[in-house]
Amino acid sequence: MDQAQGSRPDAQSAPVCYRHPGRETGVRCTRCDRPICPDCMISASVGFQCPECVRGAAGTGHAPGASRPRTLAGGTVAADPRLVTKILIGINLAVFLLVKARPSVLNDLVLTGAWPPAPWGPTEGVAEGEWYRLVTSMFTHEAIWHIAFNMLSLWWLGGPLEAALGRVRYLSLYLISGLAGGALTFLLAAPATSSLGASGAVYGLFGATAVLMRRLNYDLRPVLALLVINLIFTFTVAGIAWQAHVGGLFAGLVIGYVMVHAPRERRALVQYGVCALMLAVVVGVTLLRTAQLT
Known part of the structure; x- marks a missing residue:
């Protein structure tokens, strides 16, 4: 079966940024684990975070549709990480x-x-x-x-x-x-x-x-x-x-x-x-x- 024009093989394609679907990336948000491209990466104490998780952590709630902020391993994000x-x-x-x-x-x-x-x-x-x-x-x-x-x-x-x-x-x-x-x-x-x-x-x-x-x-x-x-x-x-x-x-x-x-x-x-x-x-x-x- 021929592949349809414009589509990519799912098994071999790299993850794409959840905010920019046309951009492949190998980096994920350390809190919600969603793929993010360089334009969406916000430097954190460990790795990078996406804009929604950063806004959710800075405010009292979470951004609409965003996962609850968690560490890379699923732990609770603490005010003092040390x-x-x-x-x-x-x-x-x-x-x-x-x-x-x-x-x-x-x-x-x-x-x-x-x-x-x-x-x-x-x-x-x-x-x-x-x-x-x-x-x-x-x-x-x-x-x-x-x-x-x-x-x-x-x-x-x-x-x-x-x-x-x-x-x-x-x-x-x-x-x-x-x-x-x-x-x-x-x-x-x-x-x-x-x-x-x-x-x-x-x-x-x-x-x-x-x-x-x-x-x-x-x-x-x-x-x-x-x-x-x-x-x-x-x-x-x-x-x-x-x-x-x-x-x-x-x-x-x-x-x-x-x-x-x-x-x-x-x-x-x-x-x-x-x-x-x-x-x-x-x-x-x-x-x-x-x-x-x-």
Whole structure:
């Protein structure tokens, strides 16, 4: 069958701007996800927005016929897109100051599998039921260079991700990435090894940032180059828990991909379902390693 003159094959045609149907575009509004051409793009903290979503956010209501303003991942648009990032940095700094003021608390916060190691019988550690260490270790730092690097990375990566995902989705990504890094460390590291730091969660943000930039058709080379440099340090510098970095990166890639690519008609179900699945994996890994050590 011949194609009618003036029409285009639907399967291969690029999306067209919803305001200018004659203009093809590969960019979408980060709030309503509609295709927009260069004349309709309004720069935002992450990506571009369409004129209707910008007007809807600036006023008290929404423009006629426009979708309710949402983040790229379907979250609620917040007045302060970095609030959760600021709170996370604040918690890390508070714990750091606590450790400096009372060094004895450090032993109760770090991630330790089992101490002393089997067969003498562990008296403390995750294997002894102290699962809280998977969480507290994510917010604990001892060296100033360690917390400085992690907090700078959190600020640089966290703000754009929080704006793109929304607060709840962003916090889920951060916490589950950190837990995944801790669980892999618990599984693969020596039982008496102690580890600490937000690196697992930060590497999760690295993974999600790469996915987000790919989704927005941004140049991936800067973030990939930075990630490669960090991975080189991970595997070449002594004393770094590479398991936490790898576990966090994997979780960030998986959760980040689902957050920005989930089908809109059941977006929340898919997003939080995958988050629950990742948590189940963390619990399963922790139970498996506990059974090996006890």
